[in-house]
Amino acid sequence: MRVSRFQRWRFLGSLLLVACLHRLSPWARAQDIAWFRLYGLPEVSAGLEVDGSTENDRLNGVTSTYDTLFLTPTVGLKTAGYIYHPNLLTFDFDGEIGWGLDQMSTTSPGYSQNVDEGDQLLRYLAEINLLQEKPYNASFYAAQDHTYRDYGSFETFTVDSTRYGGRMNWDDDDFLSLNTDFGYQDETDTGLQDTSEVAETFFNFTGLNKRQSGQTTVTARWDMFDNTLNFGNELTSMDESVGIADSETFGRRKQITAATGVTLTHSEYAGEELDTVNATENVNINHTPTLDSFLLFNYEYDNLQSATEDFIQSQYGLRHQLYDSLTSTFDVHGSEQESSGSTGSDSSDLYGVGLAENYNKRLQSWGRLTIGASVIGDHQDDTASGGAVTTIDENHQLYLPTSPQYRPVYLNLPNVIDGTIQVTAGGQLLIAGTDYEVVSSGLQTEVRLIAPPSSHLQAFLGASDNLSVAVSYESNSGVNASYEDLNSNLQIRLDLFGHLGLYGRLNWMDNNAPPTVITETLTDLVGGMDFNWRWFRTGAEYEDYDSNFTHYDAMRFYQDFSFQIDHRSSLSFNFNETFYHYSATGDQTLYQFTTRYNVQLWSSLSCYVQGGCESQDVLGTQQIDGSAQTGLSWSRGKLSIRTGFEYNDQSTSAESFTSELEKYRYFFYLKRSF
Numbered sequence: 001m002r003v004s005r006f007q008r009w010r011f012l013g014s015l016l017l018v019a020c021l022h023r024l025s026p027w028a029r030a031q032d033i034a035w036f037r038l039y040g041l042p043e044v045s046a047g048l049e050v051d052g053s054t055e056n057d058r059l060n061g062v063t064s065t066y067d068t069l070f071l072t073p074t075v076g077l078k079t080a081g082y083i084y085h086p087n088l089l090t091f092d093f094d095g096e097i098g099w100g101l102d103q104m105s106t107t108s109p110g111y112s113q114n115v116d117e118g119d120q121l122l123r124y125l126a127e128i129n130l131l132q133e134k135p136y137n138a139s140f141y142a143a144q145d146h147t148y149r150d151y152g153s154f155e156t157f158t159v160d161s162t163r164y165g166g167r168m169n170w171d172d173d174d175f176l177s178l179n180t181d182f183g184y185q186d187e188t189d190t191g192l193q194d195t196s197e198v199a200e201t202f203f204n205f206t207g208l209n210k211r212q213s214g215q216t217t218v219t220a221r222w223d224m225f226d227n228t229l230n231f232g233n234e235l236t237s238m239d240e241s242v243g244i245a246d247s248e249t250f251g252r253r254k255q256i257t258a259a260t261g262v263t264l265t266h267s268e269y270a271g272e273e274l275d276t277v278n279a280t281e282n283v284n285i286n287h288t289p290t291l292d293s294f295l296l297f298n299y300e301y302d303n304l305q306s307a308t309e310d311f312i313q314s315q316y317g318l319r320h321q322l323y324d325s326l327t328s329t330f331d332v333h334g335s336e337q338e339s340s341g342s343t344g345s346d347s348s349d350l351y352g353v354g355l356a357e358n359y360n361k362r363l364q365s366w367g368r369l370t371i372g373a374s375v376i377g378d379h380q381d382d383t384a385s386g387g388a389v390t391t392i393d394e395n396h397q398l399y400l401p402t403s404p405q406y407r408p409v410y411l412n413l414p415n416v417i418d419g420t421i422q423v424t425a426g427g428q429l430l431i432a433g434t435d436y437e438v439v440s441s442g443l444q445t446e447v448r449l450i451a452p453p454s455s456h457l458q459a460f461l462g463a464s465d466n467l468s469v470a471v472s473y474e475s476n477s478g479v480n481a482s483y484e485d486l487n488s489n490l491q492i493r494l495d496l497f498g499h500l501g502l503y504g505r506l507n508w509m510d511n512n513a514p515p516t517v518i519t520e521t522l523t524d525l526v527g528g529m530d531f532n533w534r535w536f537r538t539g540a541e542y543e544d545y546d547s548n549f550t551h552y553d554a555m556r557f558y559q560d561f562s563f564q565i566d567h568r569s570s571l572s573f574n575f576n577e578t579f580y581h582y583s584a585t586g587d588q589t590l591y592q593f594t595t596r597y598n599v600q601l602w603s604s605l606s607c608y609v610q611g612g613c614e615s616q617d618v619l620g621t622q623q624i625d626g627s628a629q630t631g632l633s634w635s636r637g638k639l640s641i642r643t644g645f646e647y648n649d650q651s652t653s654a655e656s657f658t659s660e661l662e663k664y665r666y667f668f669y670l671k672r673s674f
Contacts, residue, residue, distance in 0.1 A: 038081035045076035045638075047671035049098065049121065058660040064108035072100030072121045076671070087133045095124030121146060140166035141183075148667075149189075151463050155627065155648045156665070157455060158190040165202075177208040189455040192648055192661055194434070196456035199226040214248035225428045229456050237269035239427030255286040269429045270422060274392070274472075277301040292319040304472060307341035307390035317354075329356040341474070344386025352378030372491040381482045382517075388417060389477050393424075393470040398436070402451045402592060402614060403465040404558055404576055413477040414443035414518050414549055420474040423447060425460050425467055435460075439619070442550035442584050443518065447471060451616070452625055452650070477518060485511035485519070501530045522547040528556075535563050551583045569599035574612075590616045607632035621654040638673035 052069040076096030083089040102119030106112070125143040132139075142164040149159045165183015170176070186199040200223060207218040220242045227235040243263035250256040258281070265276040281297040295316050302309040317331030334351035356374035363369055391413060399406040418438050423430045430436055435457040439446040447469070453461055460467055486509070493503040507524040528541030537560040545552050561573040573595045580588040594612030601607065611628035631644025644667055651660040 032085055034082075034084065036081070036083055038079055042077055042079035043673050045074075045078070045096065045671055045673040047074040047076065047096070047098075047669065048072070049074060049100075049670075050668040051665070052667075053663060053665040055664075056660075056662040058658075058662075060656075060658055062109060064106070067103075067105045069103040070100065070119060071103075072098040072119065074098035074121060074671075076673075078673075088131065090129045090132065092127045093124070095122075095126070097122050135172060136170040138166060138168045140164075150629075151458055151461070155192045155452065155650075155663075156629070156646055157458060159187060160190075161185065161187040175210060177210070178206075179208075180205045187459065189459050191455040191458065192452075192650060192663055194230050194455050196230075196454065196459055197226075197228040198428075198456075198459050200224070213250070213254075214246065216244070216246045219243045219245075223427060227428060227431075227456065229431060229434060229454075235270070235429055235431075237267070237424075237428050239265070239267045241265040253286070256283070258283045267424075267427055269424060269427070272305050272422075275303040276393070290321045293317065294319065302392040304390070304392045307339070307392060309339045309390070309392045310337065312336045325359055325361040327358045329358075330354070339390055339392075341388070341390035343388045343390075343474075344384065346382070346384035346389045346477075348383075349381045350378050352376060366497055368495045370491075370493045370495075373489065375486070375488040377484065377486050379482070379484050382479045384477075384479055387476070388420075388474040389413065390472075390474050392472050394472070396447065396469055396471060397466055398447065398449050398469055399466045400449050400451045400453065400461075401588075401616065401618070402576075402590060404556070404578075405466065406578070408441070408446050408448070408545075408552070408580075410441075410444040410446050410550075411471060411473060411475075413473075413475040414445075414520070415476040416445040417474045417476065418445070420472075421445075421447070422472045423469050424472075425469050428460070430460075430469070431456060440585075441552070441582055442547075444547070444549040445473075479517045479519070481514055481517045483511050483513035483517065483519070485509065485513075499531060499533050503528055503530075520547055520549055536561055553581045555579045568601070569597070571595075571597045586619050588616075588618050590614065604636050605632065605634045621652065623650070623652045625650045640671050641669070643668040 049070070049072045053067070055066040057064045057066070074096045075098070076094075078094045080090070080092045082091070098121040100119055100121070101116065103114075103116050105114045123145050125145075126141065128140045130138045144162045146158075146160050149157050151157065163183060163185035165181065165185075167179070167181040169180075170178045180203070182203040184199070184201045186197070188195065188197040202224075203220075203222045205218075205220040209216040222238075222240040224238045225236070227237070229235075241263055243261060245259065245261035247257065247259045250258070260282075261278075261280045263276075263278045265274075265278070267274040267276075277300065279297075279299045281295070283295040285293045287293065293316070296314065298311075298313045300309075300311045313333070313335040315331050315333040317329055319327065319329045321327045331354045332352075333354065334349075336347070336349050338347045339345060354374065354376040357372070359369070359371040361369050391411075394412055396409050396411075398409055418440070421432070421438055423432075423436055431454075432438070434450065434454045436447055436449050439448055449457065449467065457467075488506075488508045490506040491503070492505075493501060495501045505524075505526040507522065509520060509522040511519055511521065513519045523546045524543070525546075526541060526543045528539060530539035531537070537558075539556075539558050541554075541556045543552075543554040543556075545554070555578070557575075557577040559573075559575040561571075563571045565571055574593070576590065576592040578588075578590040582588070592612070592614040594610070596608070596610040598608045599606065607630070609630045611626075613624070613626040615622070615624045617623075626647075626649045628647045629644065631642065634641045646663075646665040648663045648665075649661070652658070
């Protein structure tokens with residue numbers, strides 16, 4: 001009897017154990033449990049890297065030559081696996097190390113030097129993932145790399161980088177999400193003219209509370225940057241912020257949406273401290289299928305050392321869609337701004353109304369007509385006392401002068417004091433004369449990115465040709481007056497047969513301010529056309545910018561040829577021509593040409609040929625850049641080869657100054673895995 005009872009309990013216990021193991025099997029199957037296991041044998045590799053260059057620098061007829069050669073055999077290891085169980089901890093490692101020859105020689109009139117020394121090459125990427133299948137998970141990484149990067153410009157940058165950090169996440173799909181990432185990264189970019197190092201230590205946190213009718217987001221960010229140009233003085237900047245934002249949906253039809261946000265920011269750069277408080281409110285109400293209303297509110301407070309700035313802006317409007325093709329918007333708006341500094345203070349109160357009409361109509365099968373028109377009328381009261389007016393973090397979007405989208409960007413106020421201008425991007429300070437230049441045009445001041453970009457600026461741009469910046473400055477722009485101003489805008493575009501587009505834009509500003517008040521009147525007229533057909537695109541545009549602050553005429557052209565020769569190869573030619581004439585300061589011209597050819601000869605072999613040139617003449621300084629690059633890649637099984645040649649040339653001349661930089665680079669990379 002006792003034996004039978006024992007057997008029954010043992011049987012029930014066995015069933016319970018089997019049920020538990022079955023329940024846990026997706027997370028910890030018995031065959032997957034091991035204190036340490038690799039996914040197969042580690043992959044070992046051996047390789048050879050050859051990288052050499054010759055650079056000729058000619059300054060006012062004096063030539064210096066720099067030759068470099070890096071010859072480095074490498075060995076590598078790649079492996080992956082887990083500890084205890086794949087769902088507990090997995091790891092990946094891919095790295096290679098090499099020791100070789102680093103040879104440099106320098107020759108100039110009356111001077112010669114040769115340096116031969118050993119060099120070490122180290123690349124690796126190590127990653128660890130914890131509980132990757134769980135709502136709460138984490139990952140950590142460490143990496144080092146030495147590579148070459150082409151941003152699509154006329155030179156290739158040498159990039160040495162180190163980074164390490166991690167991420168931690170907890171995600172409940174229905175309620176709460178917490179995410180944080182932290183780390184350190186150091187990148188040194190070496191270009192044709194200079195070397196830039198940017199080191200960043202960062203921490204980011206995002207908390208998200210999700211609800212059926214909305215969500216709340218809490219953010220925190222801390223960044224410290226160390227920027228060094230040409231191994232010179234180090235520029236340190238720091239940016240930290242905390243914020244909270246909430247969005248809600250209300251109403252029986254869910255017709256009301258509201259978004260609220262508050263952000264506190266503290267920044268330090270160039271020996272100065274900036275504190276910012278920003279609060280926003282955005283409400284949208286859908287009254288009927290054709291009628292909406294909206295309310296916008298924005299408040300910002302800035303404190304930059306001894307200068308402060310308060311800005312309040314509000315707007316309420318109605319948006320009505322009378323027909324499918326016609327939308328009307330009417331709004332009332334107002335703003336108050338007060339600034340004070342050690343030398344003076346000013347305030348500006350503005351209120352007014354605006355009306356906008358947008359028409360978009362398909363014209364049977366042969367065309368489409370788009371018209372947009374707006375008019376804004378404001379009353380403005382300006383008061384000022386003391387000396388210069390301080391403006392803090394005025395936002396602008398800057399394009400490289402070589403970009404087809406380039407347009408002069410002027411600071412909002414006239415009579416800017418050039419030496420007070422500070423430009424930051426992402427909390428980091430840009431360097432005047434290296435990253436950007438200040439160009440005066442009448443009473444206005446343009447902030448212009450320098451092209452080709454320096455290594456320091458290129459690190460901010462990445463593969464883009466534009467950058468969001470904030471500009472702080474002082475200006476002698478204070479006035480005491482009350483006046484009305486009118487701003488109207490008209491845009492019209494006609495597309496014909498899906499190939500030809502004709503367009504025009506007009507921006508007109510006027511006011512009744514007293515003659516002693518420095519305020520802008522403007523007539524900006526733009527007309528152009530674009531055409532596309534199969535592999536061909538072209539366009540032309542003319543602009544007449546006539547302001548009491550400055551005046552210029554501009555003509556812009558582009559021609560793009562893009563051929564898909566077959567499924568293995570492609571060929572393109574791109575041309576841009578831009579002409580600016582400033583009535584006060586002179587002319588600015590740009591000619592740009594690029595071409596690219598790519599072909600996949602076989603599944604294992606591909607090659608490319610690309611290059612181009614550009615010539616720009618900016619207010620008496622002429623610069624010509626040229627580049628040619630070719631290379632091929634071949635891989636078969638576990639053997640891969642990559643080789644190529646690059647040529648870069650840059651010449652600059654201005655009055656009695658002439659400079660030419662010429663560089664040849666060749667490379668050969670071989671790798672065999674076992």
